[in-house]
Amino acid sequence: MLYQVKKLVKKFGNNIVLNNINLEIAENEKIVIIGPSGSGKSTLLRCLNLLEKATSGSIYYHNKKLNEKLYKSIQGKIGMVFQNFQLFDNLTVIDNLILAPVLNKLKSKDEAIEEAKKYLRQIHLEDKENSYPSDLSGGQKQRVAIIRTLMMNPEVILFDEPTSALDPEMIGEVLSLILEVSKKKITMIVVTHELNFAQEFATRVIFMDKGKIVEEGTKEQMFKHPKTNRLQQFLSNIQ
Numbered sequence: 001m002l003y004q005v006k007k008l009v010k011k012f013g014n015n016i017v018l019n020n021i022n023l024e025i026a027e028n029e030k031i032v033i034i035g036p037s038g039s040g041k042s043t044l045l046r047c048l049n050l051l052e053k054a055t056s057g058s059i060y061y062h063n064k065k066l067n068e069k070l071y072k073s074i075q076g077k078i079g080m081v082f083q084n085f086q087l088f089d090n091l092t093v094i095d096n097l098i099l100a101p102v103l104n105k106l107k108s109k110d111e112a113i114e115e116a117k118k119y120l121r122q123i124h125l126e127d128k129e130n131s132y133p134s135d136l137s138g139g140q141k142q143r144v145a146i147i148r149t150l151m152m153n154p155e156v157i158l159f160d161e162p163t164s165a166l167d168p169e170m171i172g173e174v175l176s177l178i179l180e181v182s183k184k185k186i187t188m189i190v191v192t193h194e195l196n197f198a199q200e201f202a203t204r205v206i207f208m209d210k211g212k213i214v215e216e217g218t219k220e221q222m223f224k225h226p227k228t229n230r231l232q233q234f235l236s237n238i239q
């Protein structure tokens, strides 16, 4: 099992944001998480990446307790793609791509540059390697952010609403890249409300509400035959 989440609780003050989450994620699963605003989707992803510390409960990664020490030792194996890209604005595209693998001694600088150029060609941005993020469109930035996670040879990538900050005409190019990446043997967990994408991508869909996993299943079960009123209501609101 890649992840085992047991009785995970996260509170901010008195606000119980994750309320006893139990979840197992196998290697190579392609998971979509949906749910209303404030239901805890981002917080769950952030806990899976140790950006947030659980109030109680535990997370196991390859059967080992995910703590700071383990996280350091698996540096880069858990990648994350944010809504707002989080590229380094003062670094060129190529330097954004090679920074982490070179700093972490995963690759030599020459190897990293060669690989970064290969990825840039794949996303048709080879002419942007010396540009700064401010010269890129939102869709271009997000595609660079995605290949930046690939540079670390991740086992899992967590995507938090990767297209929700984009103009509509750029959403497709980013979703296509995510679908392309999904052909690799890599576990992917994507928070998104792009249901057409989810239909193509997901091997499992998870619906969260008020800090709990209310329903989960295949996309067939979840989108065609939702069991709970809450999910039926949510789907009819977003469709």
Ligand SMILES: Nc1ncnc2c1ncn2[C@@H]1O[C@H](COP(=O)(O)OP(=O)(O)OP(=O)(O)O)[C@@H](O)[C@H]1O
Pocket (backbone or CB within 6 Å): 012, 015, 017, 035, 036, 037, 038, 039, 040, 041, 042, 043, 044
């Ligand atoms: N750093 C924080 N400090 C205090 N409260 C927080 C913090 N981060 C999130 N919260 C609260 O936790 C709850 C869940 O937030 P979270 O961002 O996980 O929801 P979400 O499902 O991702 O929502 P959205 O769809 O709007 O992104 C919200 O009530 C939010 O206000």
Ligand SMILES: [Mg+2]
Pocket (backbone or CB within 6 Å): 041, 042, 043, 160
């Ligand atoms: Mg969120």
